[in-house]
Amino acid sequence: MSGELELLKWIHARLGKRSGRIAVDSGDDAAVLKFGRERILFKVDSVLEGVHFRRNDPPEWVGHKALARPLSDIAAMGGVPVGALAALMMPRSMPMARAKLIYRGMEKLGVPVVGGDISTHPGKLAISVSVLGDMRGARPVLRSGAKPGDVLMVTGPLGGSIRGKHLKFEPRLEEGRIFATRLRVHAMIDISDGFARDLGHLCEASGVGATLFGPAIPTMTGSSIKGALYDGEDYELIIAAPPATAAMIDREGLGISVGMVRSGRGIRMYDNDGLVAVIGPHGYEHKLG
Amino acid sequence: MSGELELLKWIHARLGKRSGRIAVDSGDDAAVLKFGRERILFKVDSVLEGVHFRRNDPPEWVGHKALARPLSDIAAMGGVPVGALAALMMPRSMPMARAKLIYRGMEKLGVPVVGGDISTHPGKLAISVSVLGDMRGARPVLRSGAKPGDVLMVTGPLGGSIRGKHLKFEPRLEEGRIFATRLRVHAMIDISDGFARDLGHLCEASGVGATLFGPAIPTMTGSSIKGALYDGEDYELIIAAPPATAAMIDREGLGISVGMVRSGRGIRMYDNDGLVAVIGPHGYEHKLG
Numbered sequence: 001m002s003g004e005l006e007l008l009k010w011i012h013a014r015l016g017k018r019s020g021r022i023a024v025d026s027g028d029d030a031a032v033l034k035f036g037r038e039r040i041l042f043k044v045d046s047v048l049e050g051v052h053f054r055r056n057d058p059p060e061w062v063g064h065k066a067l068a069r070p071l072s073d074i075a076a077m078g079g080v081p082v083g084a085l086a087a088l089m090m091p092r093s094m095p096m097a098r099a100k101l102i103y104r105g106m107e108k109l110g111v112p113v114v115g116g117d118i119s120t121h122p123g124k125l126a127i128s129v130s131v132l133g134d135m136r137g138a139r140p141v142l143r144s145g146a147k148p149g150d151v152l153m154v155t156g157p158l159g160g161s162i163r164g165k166h167l168k169f170e171p172r173l174e175e176g177r178i179f180a181t182r183l184r185v186h187a188m189i190d191i192s193d194g195f196a197r198d199l200g201h202l203c204e205a206s207g208v209g210a211t212l213f214g215p216a217i218p219t220m221t222g223s224s225i226k227g228a229l230y231d232g233e234d235y236e237l238i239i240a241a242p243p244a245t246a247a248m249i250d251r252e253g254l255g256i257s258v259g260m261v262r263s264g265r266g267i268r269m270y271d272n273d274g275l276v277a278v279i280g281p282h283g284y285e286h287k288l289g
Numbered sequence: 290m291s292g293e294l295e296l297l298k299w300i301h302a303r304l305g306k307r308s309g310r311i312a313v314d315s316g317d318d319a320a321v322l323k324f325g326r327e328r329i330l331f332k333v334d335s336v337l338e339g340v341h342f343r344r345n346d347p348p349e350w351v352g353h354k355a356l357a358r359p360l361s362d363i364a365a366m367g368g369v370p371v372g373a374l375a376a377l378m379m380p381r382s383m384p385m386a387r388a389k390l391i392y393r394g395m396e397k398l399g400v401p402v403v404g405g406d407i408s409t410h411p412g413k414l415a416i417s418v419s420v421l422g423d424m425r426g427a428r429p430v431l432r433s434g435a436k437p438g439d440v441l442m443v444t445g446p447l448g449g450s451i452r453g454k455h456l457k458f459e460p461r462l463e464e465g466r467i468f469a470t471r472l473r474v475h476a477m478i479d480i481s482d483g484f485a486r487d488l489g490h491l492c493e494a495s496g497v498g499a500t501l502f503g504p505a506i507p508t509m510t511g512s513s514i515k516g517a518l519y520d521g522e523d524y525e526l527i528i529a530a531p532p533a534t535a536a537m538i539d540r541e542g543l544g545i546s547v548g549m550v551r552s553g554r555g556i557r558m559y560d561n562d563g564l565v566a567v568i569g570p571h572g573y574e575h576k577l578g
Contacts, residue, residue: 007385007407011392031403033372035327035423042403044374044419048410083322085333087417089378096296103300114320114331118296121337123412128376130333130419134324 028205029073029190030133032140039140041079041133045069049124053167059098061167063105066127069192071109071171072235076190078141078180079133081173086116089126102127109171138180146187146206148263151246153255156236158195159223166233175254176237183249185241194232196279199267202238212259212269214276229269229279317494318362318479319422321429328429330368330422334358338413342456348387350456352394355416358481360400360460361524365479367430367469368422370462375405378415391416398460427469435476435495437552440535442544445525447484448512455522464543465526472538474530483521485568488556491527501548501558503565518558518568 030043047066049055067084074081086106088099099118106113111131155172172190179185189202195217203210219228240261241249249255259269267279319332336355338344356373363370375395377388388407395402400420444461461479468474478491484506492499508517529550530538538544548558556568 007388008405010389011402011405031372031374033403033421035324035329035371038324038327040324040329040421042372042374042419042421044376044404044406044417046376046378046406046408046417048378048408048412051408051410082324083320083331085320085331085419087333087335087376087419089335089337089415089417099296100299113300114322115333116297116300117333117335117417119335119337119340121340121413121415123337123415124410126378126410126412126415128333128335128378128406128417128419130331130374130376130417132322132329132331132421 028142029076030079032077039135041074041077041135041140042130043070043073044128044130045073046126046128048126057167059101060105060108062127063102064109065167066102066129067106067109067111067131068169068171068235070129070131071111071173072190072192074131074133075171075173075176076141076188076237077133078138078176078188079135080177081111081131081133083112083114083132085130086113087128088116088118089123090118090120091124092120092122094125135180141180141185141188143187143189143202143205146202146208146240146261148208148261149243150186150240150261151243151257152199152210152212152259152261153239153241153246153249153257154195154218154236155255156234157218157220158191158234158236159227159231160220161231161233163222165220169235171235172237178254179237179239183245183254185239185245187240189238191234191236191238192232194230195234195238196229196267197232199238200279202240203265203267206240206261209262209264210259210267211262212267214269214271216256216258218256317431318365319368321366328424330363330366330424330429331419332359332362333417333419334362335415335417337415346456348390349394349397351416352391353398354456355391355418356395356398356400356420357458357460357524359418359420360398360462361479361481363420363422364460364462364465365430365477365526366422367427367465367477368424369466370400370420370422372401372403372421374419375402376417377405377407378412379407379409380413381409381411383414424469430469430474430477432476432478432491432494435491435497435529435550437497437550438532439475439529439550440532440546441488441499441501441548441550442528442530442535442538442546443484443507443525444544445523446507446509447480447523447525448516448520449509450520450522452511454509458524460524461526467543468526468528472534472543474528474534476529478527480523480525480527481521483519484523484527485518485556486521488527489568491529492554492556495529495550498551498553499548499556500551501556503558503560505545505547507545
């Protein structure tokens with residue numbers, strides 16, 4: 001996986017020569033392109049058999065996940081999804097009925113699949129879904145806006161998503177939209193790589209550090225705090241909001257406070273007995289003492 | 290392949306409940322979405338090892354083809370590409386250096402790759418590229434606008450693309466743009482499935498038939514007329530233009546006349562001795578006599 005990260009950074013670094021239309025590039029949850037006065041979000045994500053789903057997972061849920069993943073990125077920018085394209089790469093032996101069930105799973109998310117591409121190949125099933133979204137006049141919420149003193153919040157319990165949530169999660173589109181408009185937050189990212197790593201991405205992009213209070217981090221039933229920090233594929237949102245906004249978010253039940261943004265670098269986690277973990281910029285925990 | 294076509298039609302038929310933003314759906318070369326007063330083109334295409342390229346093909350050209358294929362669809366609508374997203378699904382053993390060469394091949398096409406997704410899996414290399422384009426005020430040229438009496442033209446020689454052109458072709462973006470603006474044609478499609486089949490798609494969408502004059506069809510060196518009709522992956526454009534426009538296109542060397550649009554159904558091909566072939570709506574040739 002570190003090779004993939006290195007490659008993404010290499011690609012990202014080469015994206016310097018930009019046309020005037022590109023407002024934010026691939027470093028955020030989605031690319032932002034300017035079309036006249038509209039800002040359009042553009043994102044692709046892939047799911048692969050054996051990596052993101054298992055051969056025996058119900059095809060409707062495989063389709064659901066394939067579309068819900070890029071939708072989660074649109075949510076993390078505060079956008080409204082407009083349409084999707086689905087590219088299916090199917091094993092030659094896959095029955096068409098299974099492909100149809102995959103599409104039905106996508107349809108249920110309510111975002112029109114406006115096109116696609118179907119290929120058969122000797123390999124396993126892979127699905128790439130691209131999504132277009134728009135901001136309807138709002139400004140996209142980036143990873144890079146967090147400020148010292150902001151409250152860090154998450155939109156739901158973390159950890160253990162492998163037991164089902166990773167396939168059946170609902171992208172936080174409504175919440176993300178509220179955080180871009182009525183209860184405007186400073187920074188936002190969705191949790192795909194794991195809370196610690198994605199918080200690390202947000203902190204790195206914002207040039208800040210974070211202090212977490214471990215017992216405040218909501219965990220899924222059956223998940224440990226370690227699971228909540230590192231499991232990944234929660235598809236909840238992490239937000240950084242000024243305290244007054246955070247209080248309103250808390251009052252409306254849209255987020256749970258888990259810590260604060262501070263100046264400096266790195267993530268420090270405390271429990272009732274004091275400092276319990278220091279998490280590096282890429283989300284790897286350093287053992288203490 | 291007929292299973293894929295059936296599946297695409299099934300998907301297409303389900304796309305009835307459309308949001309007001311969708312002007313043209315997946316039945317054309319690209320989907321068209323309305324954003325304010327702008328019309329945005331949206332297209333995905335995939336290339337797979339063993340299907341669209343070989344393991345030993347130079348990675349720069351694999352990247353080139355992966356992006357050039359959806360660009361050819363943008364060309365066939367008369368649009369201007371704005372940005373692309375690339376999803377790479379790589380075998381675990383693939384060296385990062387090879388992935389970088391694939392990206393370099395995409396870069397050379399001059400369309401910014403604004404984001405992407407990289408996954409490793411146990412299968413072969415697959416690349417899905419999505420492209421956004423805009424019309425800059427022009428109307429998209431659809432498949433469905435051909436009228437009896439129109440001249441049918443192609444933008445270059447056909448057939449035998451497996452000998453190299455399928456990998457190294459230049460998408461006809463400049464020509465497509467001219468055919469949407471200054472020398473406005475009635476209908477346009479790019480040739481991916483083969484001239485006969487793609488002309489069949491254009492005729493079917495327009496509710497017309499076609500008469501071809503075989504000796505006028507330009508063939509690549511070494512290709513037979515059969516190859517020109519059926520090989521595919523030429524990525525030239527087929528256009529249907531009123532005779533006065535066709536004359537100007539001919540004068541400027543932007544297209545070669547190959548036949549006429551007629552009322553009725555089906556494609557009939559003549560040579561100097563008379564009728565030589567009847568091609569059904571899906572591009573399959575029916576033996577004569």
